[in-house]
Structure formats: C-alpha cells, structure tokens
Amino acid sequence: MPEITRRELLIALNAAPDLSRPAAYRLAEELDRWSGAGSPPEQLAAETGVPRVQMRKALAAIETAAGIAARQTAEAERLGARIVTVDDDAGYPPGLRELSPPPPVLYIRGEMPAEPGIAIVGSRRADAYGREAADLFARTLAAAGVTVASGFAQGIDAAAHRSALAAPGGRTVAVLGCGLGVDYPRGHDRLGEEIAARGALVTEFPCGLIPRAWHFPLRNRSLAAMTAGTLVVQAALRSGSLITARHALDLGRDVWAVPGRIFDEGSLGANALIREGAHLAQHPADLLETLLPTTAAAQLALPMQPDPGPEPPPGFAGQVLAEIPPGKARLAEEVAARLDSPVDRVLAALLELELEGWVKRLPGSVYRR
Numbered sequence: 001m002p003e004i005t006r007r008e009l010l011i012a013l014n015a016a017p018d019l020s021r022p023a024a025y026r027l028a029e030e031l032d033r034w035s036g037a038g039s040p041p042e043q044l045a046a047e048t049g050v051p052r053v054q055m056r057k058a059l060a061a062i063e064t065a066a067g068i069a070a071r072q073t074a075e076a077e078r079l080g081a082r083i084v085t086v087d088d089d090a091g092y093p094p095g096l097r098e099l100s101p102p103p104p105v106l107y108i109r110g111e112m113p114a115e116p117g118i119a120i121v122g123s124r125r126a127d128a129y130g131r132e133a134a135d136l137f138a139r140t141l142a143a144a145g146v147t148v149a150s151g152f153a154q155g156i157d158a159a160a161h162r163s164a165l166a167a168p169g170g171r172t173v174a175v176l177g178c179g180l181g182v183d184y185p186r187g188h189d190r191l192g193e194e195i196a197a198r199g200a201l202v203t204e205f206p207c208g209l210i211p212r213a214w215h216f217p218l219r220n221r222s223l224a225a226m227t228a229g230t231l232v233v234q235a236a237l238r239s240g241s242l243i244t245a246r247h248a249l250d251l252g253r254d255v256w257a258v259p260g261r262i263f264d265e266g267s268l269g270a271n272a273l274i275r276e277g278a279h280l281a282q283h284p285a286d287l288l289e290t291l292l293p294t295t296a297a298a299q300l301a302l303p304m305q306p307d308p309g310p311e312p313p314p315g316f317a318g319q320v321l322a323e324i325p326p327g328k329a330r331l332a333e334e335v336a337a338r339l340d341s342p343v344d345r346v347l348a349a350l351l352e353l354e355l356e357g358w359v360k361r362l363p364g365s366v367y368r369r
Helices: 006-015 021-029 041-048 052-078 094-098 128-143 156-166 189-198 215-225 240-250 265-275 284-294 296-300 315-322 332-339 343-355
Strands: 082-085 105-110 117-121 148-150 172-175 199-203 227-232 254-257 329-331 360-362 366-368
Touching: 006 021, 006 052, 006 082, 006 105, 021 052, 041 052, 052 082, 094 215, 105 189, 117 128, 117 156, 117 215, 117 240, 128 148, 128 156, 128 284, 148 156, 156 172, 156 189, 172 189, 172 215, 189 199, 215 227, 215 240, 227 240, 227 265, 227 284, 240 254, 240 265, 254 265, 254 284, 284 329, 315 332, 315 343, 329 332, 332 343, 332 366, 343 360, 343 366
Parallel strands: 117 148, 117 227, 148 172, 172 199, 227 254
Antiparallel strands: 082 105, 105 199, 329 366, 360 366
C-alpha cells in the first residue's frame, strides 16, 4: 500500500463519493485498526462493524487518498478556507468531540470563536413575528459578546445571522448542509462573505458537494454540539430545528424556546418544547443570565452598578429599584406585579431611575440594574 498520512486518509474517506456517511464515521474512528492491517476485507469488516462493500471501497480509497487530499486542500485554499481533522488539537471545535462519532473532517472559512455561543434556529418559512423575535435575540446576544450560530438557511437562520452582524462587534458562525463553493441557499453568497469576515462558515462536507436531504440532520447535530445551548424561535412539529434541540438536550446543553400563538402551525414545535421542559424565552435577558458566566460575554456585560449617589432614591422609585437586584434584569410588568401597582406608575418610576443612571433600559421594556 502507498505511504499516506492519517490526515490524508481522513480527508479522502470524508470526500469519497461512494462511501456512506456512517461508514466514513466508523472507519475514521477505527483508522489504525484497518488502514495498515493487510487483512482480508471480510475480516476487517467484521472487526470494525462496517459492511463488506463499504470496507472494500475504503480500502480502494487508500490508493488515491493522497491525490484526493491534495485536491481538497487546494480547493479549500482557493475558497479561502482550511481543513481541520479530528486529530488536530488546534482548530477543531471542542464541543464536537462530545459527539459519538464526531465529524472526522471540517472545512472552515473564517475564524471560529474560542468560546461556545448560542444556536438560534427556526423555520425557513418564518413570519414577521418570528423574524422580529430572531432579530431581538440575535442582536442583543451578539451585542453582549455571545457568538450567534445558525444553519445558514432561509427564514429564522438568515435573520439570526444578519442581526448578529448588525450588532456592534457581533460575531456569527454558519454551519452548512453542503460543501463550500455551492450557492445554497441561492442568493446567500453575500451573507456568507460577511459571516466569514466576522466569524466562520463551517461544514463537514467536501468542497463543491451539493446539499442532500440527509445532510441537514448531520448539520443540526454539529450545530447543537459546538454551542452552549440552542434557542428555537419558530418551528413546526416536524422541523429540523427540533432535531437540533434534541441533540442539544442529549448533550446536556440548555434549550430555550420562544412561545408562539396556539393557532399558528409554525409555532407548535416551539410550544411543544416548552411543554416538555425547555426554558421559556421571553427576552434575551433570560438567556444572558445563563450564558454570561460561561462565555466571554461576562467581560462585556452591561454596567452592573450605577453611581448616581451614595443613597438609593426615596419614595416609590426606591421601591421599584429594590425589585431589580444588582446585575439582574426585570420586565416592567414583573416589577408592577411584585409591587401590586399599575404598570404605568412603574414605568414612570423606571424612567426616572433611567434618567438618574440607576437602571438601563433594554429592548422590550426590560430594565437592568
């Protein structure tokens, strides 16, 4: 057999057109057992648990592995990307190693943030409510320093990417269901360029490979694994977004869902997640309280202690302020309920507190001390 490196063989297995994805995953895990053994294909197939037909294809790929790897590397470089393998200590997202099996090869264009971010996913056929919610969460989280990741699809995914890019210093990562160099979804080329400049495009599929239906569940598992949690904004009961959420739960990640109208089919999946125990997401502050301690956003948090004077304000404004603990955020309606007071009166007090520097108003009538 020709002398080839582990890296070349991993890239060749990953790019072999006739090799099934399960076989490529398994053979990458068992690389040392079969690649230089010299045993009959039937014996190697039994030892690795790979069908004999797939084993023969893998053995045949060894003959051309160096050439395949060289062509894939050159094509990735032409597209401004690089290839990392599961053997690489640097560059391979740590969260993906928790998958069994992990993707053996990744193509990355741009720079992956060191800290895990939040996956924001949802329907390709998002309505105005869904897009508005995706914008609110992605823009606010990105402004706080949390990397927003999504699947680069139409609808919620695209809204999340664009809103993260619109935030000052916002970063976003797109996990693709096709190879680099493919115009999919059609017309997203410019968005891809912007993402690569402020984050990364990531895929396990070889350059130029067009999307197939079975690619997207694999994309979803990777998206769930490389982030600290998943937010489902809008999803039907049969939705790829729910696959992402379930992978996140299996990995011990947090899952949030934005509630929707009970009459909207596109909200039934998100509502079902809440019924089954996902965190209710009414505002980005709900996620920030969990994400800030474990991400770089902790260094970029909003000011936690104003300094207008040594004494808290007197009267009703002081009572309102006391309902917002230092470093926490509260809805105006929540404060009103706690004080058993009209919302209008509470809002007037919050405006006074904001003008004096005691609190900062966030989008959606949420106030942070």
